[in-house]
Amino acid sequence: MDNRQLFKIAEEMMDKAYVPYSKFHVGAALVTKDGKVFTGCNIENASYPVTICAERTAFSKAISEGYTKFEKIVIASSGGKAWPCGMCRQFMMEFCDDDFQIISGDDENSLEVLTLKEILPRGFKL
Numbered sequence: 213m214d215n216r217q218l219f220k221i222a223e224e225m226m227d228k229a230y231v232p233y234s235k236f237h238v239g240a241a242l243v244t245k246d247g248k249v250f251t252g253c254n255i256e257n258a259s260y261p262v263t264i265c266a267e268r269t270a271f272s273k274a275i276s277e278g279y280t281k282f283e284k285i286v287i288a289s290s291g292g293k294a295w296p297c298g299m300c301r302q303f304m305m306e307f308c309d310d311d312f313q314i315i316s317g318d319d320e321n322s323l324e325v326l327t328l329k330e331i332l333p334r335g336f337k338l
């Protein structure tokens with residue numbers, strides 16, 4: 213599936229976000245190496261650090277279904293172009309190769325593509 217279609221799916225997922233505290237909606241569409249798409253939204257909590265980002269929701273859904281190899285993730289947010297937080301970058305580092313793509317934009321016509329290596333240089337991996 214192409215990035216513009218995936219961005220539309222990520223945008224739709226923003227409606228599912230549970231964000232009573234920040235009101236900042238994020239949606240994600242994660243693609244496995246065999247082409248399956250898993251979606252995610254951010255889910256906040258009254259105890260703020262318990263919040264899970266849209267990206268980690270999507271990864272958790274995929275991994276818990278047995279998918280552990282990933283090609284790319286497309287992210288949409290109510291604030292426009294959004295890049296993963298530090299915790300999500302480290303989460304990705306566990307499962308993704310250096311060339312894993314992170315894609316975001318203000319809309320489907322302004323998508324920017326970065327690799328995990330670019331957003332987390334010299335990341336930690338055992």
Ligand code: THU
Binds near residue numbers: 256263295
């Ligand atoms: N958030 C995400 O879901 N993904 C990102 O890439 C950045 C931040 C969420 C966490 C929290 O619910 C809200 O956005 C504001 O930080």
